[in-house]
Amino acid sequence: MMAASRPRDEEDSMATIPQPRAWPGPDLTRVPYWVYQDEATYRAELQRIFEGPVWNYVALESDLLRPGDYRTTFVGEMPVVVVRGEDGAIHAFENRCAHRGALIALDDGGTARHFQCVYHAWTYDLRGALIGIAFEKGSHGRGGMPAGFCKADHGPRTLRTATLHGLVFASLSPGAPALEDYLGDEVRARIGRVLNRPVQVLGRFVQALPNNWKLYVENVKDTYHASLLHAFFGTFRITRLTQGGGVLVSPDGAHHASYTIDRADDRDSTAYRDQGLRSEHAGYRLADPSLLDSVDEFGDGIKLQILTVFPSFVLQQIENCLAVRQVLPRGPDAMELHWTYLGFADDPPPMRRRRLKQANLVGPAGYVSMEDGCVGGFVQRGVATAGDEVSVVAMGGDGAESQETRATEASVRGFWKAYRRYMGH
Amino acid sequence: MAALEPAPARLLPLVAQLNADYARAIDDDRLEDWPGFFAEDCLYTITSAANHRQGLPAGLIYADSRGMLRDRVAALRQANIYERQSYRHIVGLPALLGESGGAVRTETPFLVVRTLRDGRMDLFATGRYLDAVVEEAGGLRFRERIVVCDSSRIDTLLALPL
DSSP, X not given: OOOSSOOHHHXXXXXXXXXXXXXXXXXXXXXXXXXXXXXXXXXXXXXXXXXXXXXXXXXXXXXXXXXXEEEEEEETTEEEEEEEOTTSOEEEEESOOTTTOOOSOOSSEEEOSSEEOTTTOOEEOTTSOEEEOXXXXXXXXXXXXXXXXXXXXXXXXXXXXXXXXXXXXXXSOTTSOOHHHHHXXXXXXXXXXXXXXXXXXXXXXXXXXSSOHHHHHXXXXXXXXXXXXXXXXXXXXXXXXXXXXXXXXXXXXXXXXXXXXXXXXXXXXXXXXXXXXXXXXXXXXXXXXXXXXXXXXXXXXXXXXXEXXXXXXXXXXXXXXXXXXXXXXXXXXXXXXXXXXXXXXXXXXXXXXXXXXXXXXXXXXXXXXXXXXXXXXXXXXXXXXXTTSEEEOOTTOSOOOOBSOSSSOHHHHHHHHHHHHHHTO | OOOOBXXXXXXXXXXXXXXXXXXXXXXXXXXXXXXXXXXXXXXXXXXXXXXXXXXXXXXXXXXXXXXXXXXXXXXXXXXXXXXXXXXXXXXXXXXXXXXXTTEEEEEEEEEEEEEETTSOEEEEEXXXXXXXXXXXXXXXXXXXXXEEESOSEEESOOOSOO
């Protein structure tokens, strides 16, 4: 029965639990800096977003071709195992033994018939169900588990899984809509545009970033910065705001896809030079231009498409350089970015070589991405004592709708629109 | 890879000197000299032990010509944004693995400490250089230098070459 008034000691203990702070106002164009610093906010994000009614990218189907093939990864900070079951379905469960909580799987991936915790040899099947307990009946008639212990009642938390175009997503929440509905038709089509046939992993790297995870997600959604921060882009006209393109924002604001289309009338544009912008160096030319020897492999003239799925997934097509990136929070002021470089399984050797060369653009040493690696840290350090101040996100208005220009921050506002809904702000 | 013939031991000090000169050029911020340690037709890539073991070909840096190395230096000097930093390479003794196709295969361990603008120092990378060294224009050059980092995890960014 609910008590009409809580006992005093419970009230006192509630008062000591840090609560997420209140949002300063309804406007999407202002974001308080405490959101990148506050410990209680961070803990609430792990619960309400990553472990809430969202879909987290966890693996590629190509990692899980045969029954028993598995990968270990994370949903937020929760360690998870993703595995192809005997039934052919993909299962995901918390990488935590139901006995004493140790990790069940210790490798990045592999093939298993079952999983056995190293600590006390409790055993799980490929669905994460507890199927064996060492010395369950004890030894010589003594010890062992209580007679009434039911293995089926004990196991790590299991996650729903869903696949789309070779991507595996997982959700801890029964309240998450079906993945197709979560993404919407437009975003789904943009994923399918790139991942239109079986992929092959070309490499994996981890980039440890000294900033809150949201600063990285905002950076990826920020179409305004790309050609200003990244001089490499601007100079070689890979993407410039004067080129064609735009940004698609899902109706709930959560997901986005930005794209650049090469336009002949941009070739002579002097907009960057006229504004004295650092990112255009007229005299800068490549000694080996084969780096940018691209082909229009998708046949639609789109040179660059950057797509996010809330909260933590990025699909990238920069020319012929393809990758997925997984954003993993590691505390209020740290995160990991897990890069998986991709080609297609049917790539002929020249296309494979082209992708390897163009990978110079991305990753921790990327001509473009190295700057995204450090700029989040610049913000994290810059706002060190500015928790009560706000950032200005007003390019292109105050809405979060799709726009036919990239000189806008619409998709960043979309992120905050979705974030506030999940967080209850 | 073709079977390896034994490499002449006289090359050992020459390869060690090449490695020392290479490391000094980077650590002394003479990046413009860096492409000159490679043959015109070369392969330079930075990968990790896990990728290398699994045969995954992508690198953090992947250059298959000296021109691409010059472009890397030009980008670092003119285009890219990163905080001022320097490396200190500690390069171990090269092992001469053998000779094949006119190139000497060598393997050399390295350790790199990165010092940032604010004075913070980190053990940034350890690993091994897997090299194919050729004699060219009276000196030794790298036809191939595969930098295999022990870890796949890079702190913040990798700007200067290893």
